[in-house]
Amino acid sequence: MKKVSLGIAGLGTVAQGVLEIIANNRALIAQRTGIEFTVARVASRRPKPEVALAGAQFSTQLSDLYEDPEVDVVLELIGGETVAYAFMQAVVAAGKPLVTANKAVIAAHGNTLLSLRPDAAVRFEAAVAGAIPIIQAIQQGLVANRFEYVVGIINGTCNYILTAMQAQGAAFADALQTAQALGYAEADPTFDIEGIDAAHKLAILLSLAFDRPFNFDDVYVEGISEVTSADIEYADQLGYKIKHLGIARRTDQGLEARVHPTLVPKSQLLASVNDVLNAVLVKSDAAGATLYCGPGAGGAATASAVMADVVALASQESTPRYRPEAAQSELQMVPIESVQSAYYLRIPAQDQPGVFASVAKALSQHGISIEAAIQKEAQGGQALVDIVFLTQMTRELEMTAALAQVQNMPEVGGPLSRIRLETLD
Amino acid sequence: MKKVSLGIAGLGTVAQGVLEIIANNRALIAQRTGIEFTVARVASRRPKPEVALAGAQFSTQLSDLYEDPEVDVVLELIGGETVAYAFMQAVVAAGKPLVTANKAVIAAHGNTLLSLRPDAAVRFEAAVAGAIPIIQAIQQGLVANRFEYVVGIINGTCNYILTAMQAQGAAFADALQTAQALGYAEADPTFDIEGIDAAHKLAILLSLAFDRPFNFDDVYVEGISEVTSADIEYADQLGYKIKHLGIARRTDQGLEARVHPTLVPKSQLLASVNDVLNAVLVKSDAAGATLYCGPGAGGAATASAVMADVVALASQESTPRYRPEAAQSELQMVPIESVQSAYYLRIPAQDQPGVFASVAKALSQHGISIEAAIQKEAQGGQALVDIVFLTQMTRELEMTAALAQVQNMPEVGGPLSRIRLETLD
Numbered sequence: 001m002k003k004v005s006l007g008i009a010g011l012g013t014v015a016q017g018v019l020e021i022i023a024n025n026r027a028l029i030a031q032r033t034g035i036e037f038t039v040a041r042v043a044s045r046r047p048k049p050e051v052a053l054a055g056a057q058f059s060t061q062l063s064d065l066y067e068d069p070e071v072d073v074v075l076e077l078i079g080g081e082t083v084a085y086a087f088m089q090a091v092v093a094a095g096k097p098l099v100t101a102n103k104a105v106i107a108a109h110g111n112t113l114l115s116l117r118p119d120a121a122v123r124f125e126a127a128v129a130g131a132i133p134i135i136q137a138i139q140q141g142l143v144a145n146r147f148e149y150v151v152g153i154i155n156g157t158c159n160y161i162l163t164a165m166q167a168q169g170a171a172f173a174d175a176l177q178t179a180q181a182l183g184y185a186e187a188d189p190t191f192d193i194e195g196i197d198a199a200h201k202l203a204i205l206l207s208l209a210f211d212r213p214f215n216f217d218d219v220y221v222e223g224i225s226e227v228t229s230a231d232i233e234y235a236d237q238l239g240y241k242i243k244h245l246g247i248a249r250r251t252d253q254g255l256e257a258r259v260h261p262t263l264v265p266k267s268q269l270l271a272s273v274n275d276v277l278n279a280v281l282v283k284s285d286a287a288g289a290t291l292y293c294g295p296g297a298g299g300a301a302t303a304s305a306v307m308a309d310v311v312a313l314a315s316q317e318s319t320p321r322y323r324p325e326a327a328q329s330e331l332q333m334v335p336i337e338s339v340q341s342a343y344y345l346r347i348p349a350q351d352q353p354g355v356f357a358s359v360a361k362a363l364s365q366h367g368i369s370i371e372a373a374i375q376k377e378a379q380g381g382q383a384l385v386d387i388v389f390l391t392q393m394t395r396e397l398e399m400t401a402a403l404a405q406v407q408n409m410p411e412v413g414g415p416l417s418r419i420r421l422e423t424l425d
Numbered sequence: 426m427k428k429v430s431l432g433i434a435g436l437g438t439v440a441q442g443v444l445e446i447i448a449n450n451r452a453l454i455a456q457r458t459g460i461e462f463t464v465a466r467v468a469s470r471r472p473k474p475e476v477a478l479a480g481a482q483f484s485t486q487l488s489d490l491y492e493d494p495e496v497d498v499v500l501e502l503i504g505g506e507t508v509a510y511a512f513m514q515a516v517v518a519a520g521k522p523l524v525t526a527n528k529a530v531i532a533a534h535g536n537t538l539l540s541l542r543p544d545a546a547v548r549f550e551a552a553v554a555g556a557i558p559i560i561q562a563i564q565q566g567l568v569a570n571r572f573e574y575v576v577g578i579i580n581g582t583c584n585y586i587l588t589a590m591q592a593q594g595a596a597f598a599d600a601l602q603t604a605q606a607l608g609y610a611e612a613d614p615t616f617d618i619e620g621i622d623a624a625h626k627l628a629i630l631l632s633l634a635f636d637r638p639f640n641f642d643d644v645y646v647e648g649i650s651e652v653t654s655a656d657i658e659y660a661d662q663l664g665y666k667i668k669h670l671g672i673a674r675r676t677d678q679g680l681e682a683r684v685h686p687t688l689v690p691k692s693q694l695l696a697s698v699n700d701v702l703n704a705v706l707v708k709s710d711a712a713g714a715t716l717y718c719g720p721g722a723g724g725a726a727t728a729s730a731v732m733a734d735v736v737a738l739a740s741q742e743s744t745p746r747y748r749p750e751a752a753q754s755e756l757q758m759v760p761i762e763s764v765q766s767a768y769y770l771r772i773p774a775q776d777q778p779g780v781f782a783s784v785a786k787a788l789s790q791h792g793i794s795i796e797a798a799i800q801k802e803a804q805g806g807q808a809l810v811d812i813v814f815l816t817q818m819t820r821e822l823e824m825t826a827a828l829a830q831v832q833n834m835p836e837v838g839g840p841l842s843r844i845r846l847e848t849l850d
Contacts, residue, residue, distance in 0.1 A: 133715075137566075141557075286725040286729035287726050290556055290719030312565065
């Protein structure tokens with residue numbers, strides 16, 4: 001039987017997940033693939049004596065992994081950006097096949113990394129949506145399709161927080177605290193809740209689906225820290241859930257790439273993807289709309305995707321079909337100002353006759369049509385009441401101008417909310 | 426650029442879908458894969474002058490496809506069993522790579538077909554769940570996982586009918602008629618509504634996930650023709666939808682494989698997969714629960730899956746990893762009598778004091794515990810009222826015995842309903 005030895009950089013949860021899969025399922029994988037996988041080396045700055053290394057040699061030198069002729073495939077599972085990127089370059093330069101879960105490095109430096117050698121073999125299924133084989137679905141299962149959109153819940157922390165706000169009526173800060181207590185959010189949660197992590201993943205999906213070089217700067221980013229429980233409640237009354245989506249879409253204007261909180265109709269499956277789950281909805285010309293859902297993080301789940309890449313490389317199945325130098329697309333990126341969207345608007349205003357009409361008129365002056373509205377009665381002694389609108393499709397540019405005008409109206413008090421709405425049809 | 430020529434057997438909707446993909450996306454696929462695909466030959470018993478053949482030669486002789494040295498990959502898209510199977514054997518014997526959408530032939534004859542030559546290259550992604558790359562997910566994306574279950578809505582006709590019954594309160598016969606009018610059900614719908622088609626697909630998923638030779642007879646089959654709109658309404662009141670599921674599951678006893686109507690909690694995504702959509706939920710040790718959803722039929726959608734296989738074979742990427750002669754599993758099949766399940770029971774009984782208690786006692790005598798119950802008041806003049814139970818987990822054997830006893834009770838009238846319930850946790 002063919003034998004393939006792995007060299008693993010890192011000893012965190014994903015690396016431990018890989019070690020566990022090899023320990024538990026080695027015979028099963030060998031039966032399915034005809035290949036017996038062993039771990040020859042593990043390298044990490046700090047040893048962790050509590051982790052069973054299954055006979056692998058341990059070292060604190062990352063370079064041992066690509067210098068060891070016995071290592072056939074190198075797994076970069078250390079995370080972070082600078083050290084990881086330098087290491088990954090060295091692995092590729094040494095001619096070793098590389099598997100990584102590092103979305104930040106692929107989104108920012110993927111073009112360089114994949115072009116270092118003509119035979120560079122780099123795979124990164126685990127970089128997007130954890131256990132879900134979404135990259136494989138786009139590159140292989142749907143290879144014959146022209147893509148219309150790729151829309152995903154691709155950050156579990158945001159999805160957990162929004163789900164908790166929805167289920168318990170919790171405020172953002174409280175839901176964040178719960179997420180931190182449960183280990184679903186970091187002590188410094190900025191990367192997740194401000195949408196950077198989702199934007200890294202969307203940049204990767206964008207490139208693969210629309211045949212373009214990786215470009216993180218193509219992605220417009222908003223996080224969820226401005227979403228209030230009042231917004232979630234109103235959205236609910238109107239038949240929507242608020243989800244943090246990454247959206248890459250072909251339009252008549254070109255390509256949109258954006259990450260932001262979004263109203264999604266409850267009738268859409270995406271609206272029911274809750275807690276830390278991830279899901280990606282792909283629409284393409286032949287296959288139609290297909291949805292992929294599962295755990296987006298966690299050691300074992302991410303390790304499952306890493307091992308899929310390991311098996312593919314070890315079977316010499318296809319170096320990844322995505323080659324930045326060959327990637328070409330006639331499509332232009334659409335700047336966020338030109339993006340068309342429907343909107344949810346919440347406008348706190350004084351409870352006086354005619355205010356509703358003046359706000360509606362201001363919107364209409366900017367060409368914005370109203371699809372639905374809620375106007376609440378004032379509760380005893382309350383100075384401001386919320387006026388809620390769902391609008392028809394509007395350009396970002398006009399919406400921004402209209403809201404600047406509305407915000408300055410004397411009858412309007414307090415910051416207003418605007419959240420985009422997608423029907424995903 | 427590498428050129429690969431296809432030979433297509435059949436001129437139905439799937440074959441037309443493949444011709445359209447090649448016509449529309451040839452350049453895009455070439456850019457992604459480095460391979461230019463053309464159709465060299467199409468063979469079908471009857472010519473269809475209205476179908477554009479994109480320069481392919483037409484013949485009425487299927488044998489022209491595997492005898493033509495210019496044909497690199499043969500696509501079997503004629504459907505049916507006898508003629509298709511004979512043709513597929515000839516293609517494999519001739520040493521041509523074969524792509525098929527034929528679930529019946531794979532489920533019944535896959536072992537023979539894949540063993541005809543040691544280098545037999547046969548792929549069948551389109552045979553299960555249309556556009557959804559579920560076979561690829563199981564064989565590649567989740568290759569390092571031990572599977573716990575594969576549960577799917579894998580017949581669009583059944584799902585359409587059950588959805589219509591749910592949404593409109595329609596009777597089965599009326600929903601079937603609508604499905605026929607819309608082209609979602611055949612004039613003779615037996616194959617779909619009695620579960621045979623779903624069983625073919627489940628037999629394939631079972632083999633791939635649990636590493637066993639194909640064996641259609643392993644699958645227990647029930648259709649949906651006995652489901653009433655009353656059942657759907659009661660299930661709804663209790664928080665469930667009724668779906669026609671294919672279930673392949675590892676238990677302590679062994680492997681279960683069964684196709685039948687099933688209550689699914691509304692909180693499960695599967696419960697929201699409606700109309701003709703298909704979905705497959707896979708639970709495995711490392712990846713956890715992942716869900717794959719999309720169109721299960723239709724020319725273009727099925728052609729998308731066919732083309733994924735064509736690209737894989739043309740890239741010489743991996744002849745399929747599934748080899749019947751290597752497939753081995755320590756798992757025994759569980760006969761349906763030994764399968765454990767929770768149940769929904771609807772028992773029409775006379776509206777007399779003590780009937781509810783006698784039925785509950787009869788169940789209890791067979792070791793069946795009750796989880797929830799609904800007892801309706803009799804409407805004026807109604808002789809029988811429905812007693813509805815949800816039971817805890819029970820063996821099929823005990824349930825069958827208990828229901829035989831209940832059906833013979835003098836207070837019970839009319840046929841009773843029993844439908845299995847899955848919480849999918």
